Amino acid sequence: MRALRRSSDDRTLAQARQAERARRDAAGVLHGDEQVVVVALLRVDDAAGTAPVLSVFGGKITTFRKLAEHAMEKLAPYLPALRPAWTAGAQLPGSDFGDVPRERMRDEFFARYPGIGRETLRGIFRRHGARAAEVAGDGDLGEHFGAGLHEREVRYLAEHEWAQTADDVLWRRTKTGLHMNAAQRARVAAFMGHA
DSSP: OOOOOOOHHHHHHHHHHHHHTTTBTTTBBBBBSSOOOEEEEEEEEETTTSSEEEEEEEEOOOGGHHHHHHHHHHHGGOOOOOOOOOOGGOTTTTTTTTTTHHHHHHHHHHHHHTTTTTHHHHHHHHHHHGGHHHHHTTTTTEEEEEEEEEEHHHHHHHHHHHOOSSSIIIIOOOOOOSSSSSHHHHHHHHEEEEE
């Protein structure tokens, strides 16, 4: 494995973030027509006859789609059948409410499950949107693991969103791991091992 070395790219990333901070006023509002171009550094390393390695340094969750498209652009020379980017106009799963306002769909979801606590329903709706009723099903949510995460949602994530491990559920799909103690996280891991 090649050792990391300092390069001008490292400074470019830091300078872009510093420039963004400098253009914000005291209220955090960004001023000017300039946009920060560098939010992450992507580098492809390859050696003759070996598979390329894409390294991503930095990035923000709010720019994940653009970062993913940029990553695919970097890998395009190695993937000749790669199709053009398409995600800019695509709805995320659960975000297509059709002609129904989001608030109305949420209220109807809450009304459909009067026996389930409002906080639990709020969490399910926040995580799954238009698919929340599919997650809640008949209303029998099964075991409560903590932080509003129930057995039924874990099963849904495994069956529909390719969650295979507790980390997939707790950190990658729901972030409920942030609000659980170690014993609760361990219980989800044990459940995932037997589900």
